[in-house]
Amino acid sequence: MHELSIAQSLLDIIIQEVNKNSISKVTWVKLRVGKFTSIEPSCLSFCFELLSKDTPAEGAHLRIESVSIRGKCRNCQEVFEPNDFLFVCPTCSGQDIEIINGRELYIQEIEGD
Amino acid sequence: MKIPVVRNILEVNERIAAENRRIFSENKVLVLNLISSPGAGKTSLLEHTIDALHKEIRIGVIEGDIQSNIDAKRISKKGIPTVQINTDGACHLDGNMIRETLNSLNLESLDLLIIENVGNLVCPAEFDTGENHKIMLLSIPEGDDKPVKYPLIFRQSSVLLINKIDLLPYVDCDINKIKKLSYRINPNLTIFEVSCKTQEGLSQWYRWVKKKVNALARKKSQR
Numbered sequence: 001m002h003e004l005s006i007a008q009s010l011l012d013i014i015i016q017e018v019n020k021n022s023i024s025k026v027t028w029v030k031l032r033v034g035k036f037t038s039i040e041p042s043c044l045s046f047c048f049e050l051l052s053k054d055t056p057a058e059g060a061h062l063r064i065e066s067v068s069i070r071g072k073c074r075n076c077q078e079v080f081e082p083n084d085f086l087f088v089c090p091t092c093s094g095q096d097i098e099i100i101n102g103r104e105l106y107i108q109e110i111e112g113d
Numbered sequence: 114m115k116i117p118v119v120r121n122i123l124e125v126n127e128r129i130a131a132e133n134r135r136i137f138s139e140n141k142v143l144v145l146n147l148i149s150s151p152g153a154g155k156t157s158l159l160e161h162t163i164d165a166l167h168k169e170i171r172i173g174v175i176e177g178d179i180q181s182n183i184d185a186k187r188i189s190k191k192g193i194p195t196v197q198i199n200t201d202g203a204c205h206l207d208g209n210m211i212r213e214t215l216n217s218l219n220l221e222s223l224d225l226l227i228i229e230n231v232g233n234l235v236c237p238a239e240f241d242t243g244e245n246h247k248i249m250l251l252s253i254p255e256g257d258d259k260p261v262k263y264p265l266i267f268r269q270s271s272v273l274l275i276n277k278i279d280l281l282p283y284v285d286c287d288i289n290k291i292k293k294l295s296y297r298i299n300p301n302l303t304i305f306e307v308s309c310k311t312q313e314g315l316s317q318w319y320r321w322v323k324k325k326v327n328a329l330a331r332k333k334s335q336r
Binding site for chain 1: 114115116117118119120121122123124125126203204205207235236238239240261264265268294296297298299300
């Protein structure tokens with residue numbers, strides 16, 4: 001249930017941006033969430049709905065874009081999507097893999113009036 | 114009106130964790146964030162580690178629990194500076210909770226600070242507290258499928274202690290499967306097979322801790 005903490009951080013950032021940009025009502029917020037985070041999107045949306053009551057973000061829809069995991073082999077530079085989180089290069093069987101996608105957890109865009 | 118905002122949602126936690134890391138580094142304290150499921154043996158491991166090392170290394174402990182101070186009482190019996198954090202429902206410790214305890218700990222007089230996180234394999238993986246290493250404990254009765262079920266914590270940990278190996282004859286758990294899957298998720302993982310009950314294998318873990326504490330002290334004295 002750490003989604004509650006994450007929803008609170010998300011709301012704090014939205015309120016800061018809303019104040020900076022003189023927005024009175026947020027309609028949607030676009031997020032990028034990697035598949036190698038332990039975030040459950042429906043749980044995040046539920047917590048956000050609870051926390052955003054009586055704020056300019058009340059009723060705002062979270063557009064959560066999921067980002068697949070991609071690893072890059074440090075040996076042969078191959079970029080691939082690992083199966084079942086097993087980070088083994090399909091080309092050279094190397095195991096020194098840099099995670100280049102999948103750990104995203106950020107706000108990309110806010111729309112409001 | 115659309116506002117492009119590229120901001121990390123955990124930016125506040127990450128900023129506080131970075132400040133914690135700077136404070137720990139200035140005080141030459143090695144900080145280990147101990148993470149496992151409830152009941153895997155974190156507090157027992159701490160008790161043994163304190164007994165084995167407290168004469169050579171000055172140790173402090175931060176105990177994280179949702180409720181109660183049972184663990185802090187167990188640890189403070191050892192005469193070790195111990196601070197209890199009750200998260201009142203939260204499933205993990207974060208950078209700010211650790212920050213707030215730092216006034217109660219005299220970091221200058223410590224070589225090693227061990228943070229015992231809330232028992233949970235999911236949420237603590239996502240929240241940096243400013244530690245040097247995440248140390249993960251997995252016990253044999255939990256089963257050999259855990260690396261693929263909770264890959265993030267296996268990827269982020271520096272050490273995996275496989276605990277309760279004294280129970281291997283009694284449970285269906287393939288320790289080689291745990292090791293194989295863990296290495297495929299994180300080839301840099303250091304794995305120790307231990308039993309806090311019989312103390313088998315613990316001496317290798319103590320050596321790892323001592324080596325890390327000494328390396329940090331040496332690096333600092335060269336500055």
